[in-house]
Amino acid sequence: MGTVYTVFSVLATLAGALLVVVLLLNRLAPLTAARLGMELERWRAGLRLKRVAVPGFVMPYLEGGRGTPLVLVHGFGGDKDNFTRIARYLTPHYHVVIPDLPGFGEATRDAAASYTIAEQVERLRAFLDQVAPGPVHLGGNSMGGFIAAQFAATYPQRVASLWLLDPAGTAAAQSSAVLERYRDTGDMPLLLRQPGDVQRLIASTTHREPFLPYCVRTWLGRRGAADLALHQRIMHQLTTAPLLEQQYRELAPPALIVWGQQDRILHPSGAAALGALFRRSRTILMPGIGHLPMLEAPRQSARDYLAFRRESAPA
Template sequence: MSILITVIAIVAGLLLFDRLLPATSARLALQLERRRAGLTLAEVTLPGCSMPYLHGGPADAPVLVLVHGFGGDKDNFTRIAGFLTPHYRVICPDLPGFGDANRDPAASYGMGDQVERLRVFLDQLGLERVHLGGNSMGGFISAQFSAAYPARVASLWLLDAAGTAAAQDTLLLKRYLESGDMPLLLRRQQDFAVLVRSTTHRPPYIPWSLRTILAQRAIRDYPLHSRIMQQLTTSPLLETQYQALATPCLIVWGKQDQILNPAGAYSFQALFPHNQLQLMEGIGHLPMIEAPKRSAADYLAFRKTLA
């Protein structure tokens, strides 16, 4: 009985700490997640902006760069990174305008602009050729980077990627184009619950403190992110610019994705004929968060076929 009382007291104390000091609690939770995944924090300074990034894994291993989606940040890949750092040198940057990167209201954030920032980021790290992956908007950027700089991309990993007409044919995006309303754009604290329901099929546990801090950041970013969303949805689609791209590609899509249409997977198959496709039952828009172990296993299997 005394052990049970002690456990209850510890849990109650942690919950109270989480509520009373959300910024500190969220920072500690992220630090713990990163440590478990074998990731450490660093930063690269680019002309006009900075890009913090997480990195881990053997220094001499093949490099895997993972690019987050709209409204996300480098920690979108922290949970899955723990299954990848034993095999690869994993690098997860914050794109300018997101996460802990700087925000320049006067800058342009179209997909081509972000592709060029990613190129300079890789140049600064001295990375000539990498394996590249991305989720949602990050998938759009990664695919366009591969098309623009094919010699620099050994393989692609696209997780519910934006960038094709089929992918962007959803009720949520149609409503956004008609009204400007979008779950990824937060005006109020309570909108965070809508964001989680829209992007995941079975919402993962997120501490109250982290939910609070992420919601507050998104609310502050609403003006800038509204403009970035407009640039994202009006950027030229990939199929209007490229065809039959040679980069080997693993295409992953959650069958219950509400943000981007799973039919987009087939449009990416047409763009990247050398591909493998994984449609994930019971998964929404964020496979790397909703099913990190399974998603990592599929990626490791894909990489073995390349070898």
């Protein structure tokens, strides 16, 4: 016991020292501080960074925990670290796998490639063939939820259950004022024309703003602005993709549908539309939460998911 205590004490000391370094570098060297801060959050969540290659792309991913695989897919403009904070409540229970989708995060960007929902589904399949080849529990937020639902429809034998957090993919969800304005004018807070637009992005996607230090906001703003041309193309492909209800009448996997009631990006009425599509589903509407429940309320979102998994487990 003494040895174990000593190891944990040393690790806690190192983590504390790293946090001090991050705070010192926050404004002096924001990109370095952001990288170190993300490493610290990954460590706290029990996640390790790995990479695999799929045709045309390298997909980095975070992995941690043991048990049945739980694969989490980020939304438009996001990356694997959108799930790092909630992962600390999940890795004690599951084998958590969180990839960067091609075109986002640290994954390969190919300006000549196409990034339709169907094509991202196939890239996710190629990724899972290597990392988790059997059935998985699959989750996704926003665009990632659309991809997860379509993956389940395309490869039902590969999906044990779904966790859909404010997902795109239905006419109701995509009837929000933000998307109506995008269709009319091309203006969209998820598309960063300059690094400072990150403040608008955060305000539009969250109701309960998570703590994001200056260094992380700076890093996200610079990356988003650099990706503008590519992400404009991907946004067009996302918003013109065939909707789930246009393709399927009923989907079989048990699904937990979660929606922030203050979501301004995708309309909360999408929850009912998905509930009609998934014959075995449970819906949770979260008051005071916006588009990113896993960042705004990670502990509660994880508790709700753990309860769903207990309730939907085979007798």
